[in-house]
Amino acid sequence: MAAPVSDRLIDLLGDLAALATPDEATAAVPRLLERLADGLGAAACQLDTTLTHADDPRTPSFQTVACVGYSPEVSQHLCADLAPSEHGQRVLAATGGLRIDEDDPYDFRRSAHYLDVLHPAGYDDGISLALRDSGAHLVGMLHLSARSTRDFAPELVGALPPLGRAFARLTTVATCSTPDVTLPPEYAVVRVDTAGRAKPVVGRAPLHVALDEELLGIIRSILGTGTRFATFLHQQAGRLVEVRVHCPSGRPAPRQPCTVATRPALSTLGLTLRQLEVLTAVATGAGNREIADELCLTQRTVAAHVEAILARLGSPSRAGAAAKATAAGVLLPSADPASVRSLTRVLPQPIR
Incomplete structure (x- = not known):
């Protein structure tokens, strides 16, 4: 018979249930994992969230939300290598988690996971639990490892079902994983916090590009205009x-939570990269001299590019071509707010 759940684990469940926003949940995850590990006698604990898998959606891939105690090598192995394996598939099929215990009915101690990764790292017992939301959809995985079979608390088995449900909810809250009807499945999606850190979203792949300072600069320039949606x-x-x-608040502030999505560019409206740069500058209202100075071109070359752009887009005017490009999301902006390709000169400013 499973031991009753202790008061400290009941308190942990209460704190998990109280988290209501992605920012609250994301900030609290490491501390909550430490409390979970301490309450159950684990030396390490990790929470992973599911991502889409382009080749085979039936085989989920994962991204780590938070990790306590595991080395980077062990953490990466649990996140990337366990689920596709035979033992990982058993974990995903189980309803109450699978444990390396003294009986070890699945011969986990003979697997490469144990012999090559976990045992050399000093772990002799552990449990992995698939996390599912109220609709029984897989949203993540929880891993706990102990130094010996005697370290886990007697209440481990009884505590896992409610803790699994609570951490499944935490995963969906922390990753802003409400159903998204505006972005087709081919989009990779992350939630970006006020510090510019990307947080995974359940069921979505990581971005197709790195969220570096240049891209963050463009995103912050968009957020600073108060525009809710922008595509480029x-x-x-x-x-x-x-x-x-997507900026849900709609307020002009360069540093605020937002959602960023990417996919390989499907169309450039038949324009070259250089023409897209020129067109972006045209959309800001820049003249040929300004464009030529920034792009290191002659004014004659810029004029030739503009003429070719108007012909390609079938537009009689620069303003018409700019409107068409903005609507199609094919502008190629610069992160420099002083640039003639800055989106702050294109996007509408909020009424104050």
């Missing part, structure tokens, strides 16, 4: 992607 193109490491930014 961004080139990084020779790859052109479409980027969508």
Whole structure:
């Protein structure tokens, strides 16, 4: 018979239930994992969230939300290598988690997971639990490891079901994983906090590009205008992607939570990268001299590009071409607010 859940684990369940926003949940995850590990006698604990898997959606991949105690090597193994394996599939199929105990009915101690990774790291007992939401959808996985089979608290088995439900909820809250009807499945999605850190979203792959300072600069310029939605193109490491930014607050502040989505660019309206740069500058209202100075071109070359752009887009005017490009989300902006390609000169400013 499973031991009753202790008061400190009941308190932990209460604190988990009280988390209501992604910011609260994200900030609290490491501390809550430490309390969970301490309450159950674990030396290490990790919370992973599910991501889409482009090749086979039936085989989920994971991204770590928070980790306490595991080395980077062990953490990466649990996140990337366990689920696709035979033992990982058993974990995903089980309703109450699978444990390396003294009986070890699945011969986990003979697996490469144990022999090559966990045992050399000093762990002799552990349990992995698939986390599912109220609709029975897989949202993540929880791992706990102990130094010996005697370290886990007697109440471990009884505590896992309610803790699993609570951590499943925490995972969906922390990753802002409400159903998204505006972004098709091919979009990779992350939630970006006020510090510019990307947080995974359940069921979505990581972004197609790195969230570096250049891209963050463009995103912050968008947030600073108070625009709720914006779509643009961004080139990084020779790859052109479409980027969508959603600011739920609609207030003008460069540093605030937002959702960022990417997918490989599907269209450039038939324009070259140089023409997209020129068109973006045209959309800001820049003249040929300004464009030429920034892009290190002659005014004659800029005029030739503009003429080719108008012909390609079938537009009689610069304003019409700019409107068409903005609506199609094919502008190629700069992170520099002083640039003739800054989106702050294109996006509508809020009425104060």
